[in-house]
Each structure stands twice: as structure tokens, then as C-alpha cells.
Amino acid sequence: MRKLGWIKAMLGIMLGVMLGAVHGTAWAADCEWKPPKEPPTFSLVAWRGAELSFSADPKWFNCAKKAGGELAAQFIVSGENEKRIVPARRPITSFSAREMLSLKDICAQGPGPKTVQVTLVGKGQLARLDFTSEPAQHYCPRCELGRGIESFVLHTDQAMTPKGMYTFEATVNESWHKCAREGSTLELWLYAAPTRLEAEQLKEPTHKIAGLEHSPRIKKSFARTPICEGGVQWLGYELRGTGELQLAHEGRGVIEARCTR
DSSP states (O other): OHHHHHHHHHHHHHHHHHHHHHHHHHHHHTOOOOOOSSOOEEEEETTTEEEEEEEOOHHHHHHHHHTTOEEEEEEEEEETTEEEEEEOSSOOOSSEEEEEEEHHHHTTTOSEEEEEEEEEEEEGGGGGGOEEOOOEEEEEOSSOOSSSEEEEEEEOSTTSSOTTEEEEEEEEOHHHHHHHOTTOEEEEEEEEESSHHHHHHOSSOSEEEOOOOSOSEEEEEEESHHHHTTTOOEEEEEEEEEGGGGGGOOOOEEEEOOTTO
């Protein structure tokens, strides 16, 4: 009798497990898929680091998670002789999340150019959220930056520049420049356009003035005529560098071209 009772108990347990499995499968099948309203976004900000943001349908996400789904983010950092996978600190358990990788983590293997990507990797039904971002670029400095560019201005008024010329002036932090100039170049990029909006938004420069990397005190005059061709009314201007001096980029200034004055 005891043996018969034991057999019945075991059969009951097995039946319970089987029903639970069937119930779990049915539960998983009941998770109605609703695509996210927006795709995940990935950005890399020079002073903050890399960031992934995403949001899924709450009801579907919670159902898929309860059915055994898992989701995690991981960052991929590549550089010269380097390729690292950096997992997020914890699995993603919410339908809306933001994951970050700090600049310290990006630059952990030393200075130089880095490529950063992020992936979402899911298991079970949460694999529907799998995602791989486009690569983003970041330069890890070897020199302490502080404030690299202390001032920069483009003179278009003829009282401030020789006749028929523009004059660009800038001051770079001297100690930083001394460290950063080795193996680097620095140029002035110009965006000549008929409207201010175009001068602000042009993606590619219309002209480049090269060879500005040699001194922390920059003063360069150049002819107006080639720049003013084609009804130019406004000039966008910015410093662009390579190597360590690429960190000298301070944004774009915009000024009236004064081509006829």
C-alpha cells in the first residue's frame, strides 16, 4: 500500500509538471506581439559617453518576460589592437530602459581612436528586440585637455583685416597644444552660403585653410574672392583637426560674409 501511495504521489507530481509546462507554453503563445513605436536609439556624446535608449510595448514585454524571456545590452569597443565586449551592469527587466557606457570605460585600454557599438540580445520571445547599432567614433585623449580653444574669431570687417582678405584668429591653450600637436593637424573649415541657415547646416565645407597646427596663437589671412563666388552672403567657420588636435573642435561660428564691402 505504501508503494502504491508513493507511485500515485509521483504520478501526481509528473502530471503537475506536464500541466505546468503546457500552461507555460500556452502563456507564451498568448503574448501578442506589438512592435515598438520607435526603434532603439544610440548616441555617443564626447563629454558623457555612449547611451542606448529603447522602449517596448509594456503588456507584451511583461508577458514575454514572465514566459521566460531575457534581455541584455552589451557594448562593443574597438581600437588599435583592441576589441572588447562590455556587458551592461545588469539584465534589462523593464519595458523602457536606458543603458550607458562611461568615457572611462570606453578609454580603459588607453588613448587613440575608438569605435563603439551597442547590441540588444534577447532570449525567448524577447529576442524580437534584438538590435545592433551603427558604429560611433570617439577619440580617447592622451593629453589633459582642460579648455583647448581659448578664443577664435573670423574677421570680415575691413577695419579688422587687410583689404580683399579675411583674417582668422584663435588662441589654443599653450600647455595642451605643446602635448597635442605631435602627429596632429589643424584646419579652418569654411561653409560659404547665400543664407545663414545654410551656413549653419552645411555638412561639408566649401573651403579649407590648412596648416594651423604649428603655433598655439593662430593668425591667418586669406583672399575673399574665391570664397565669395556664387552670391555668398554668410560664412560658417570651425576648427577641425586630426589626431589629438581633433579635440579642438568648439562648434561652428556664423558671420556675414561682407563680400561687397
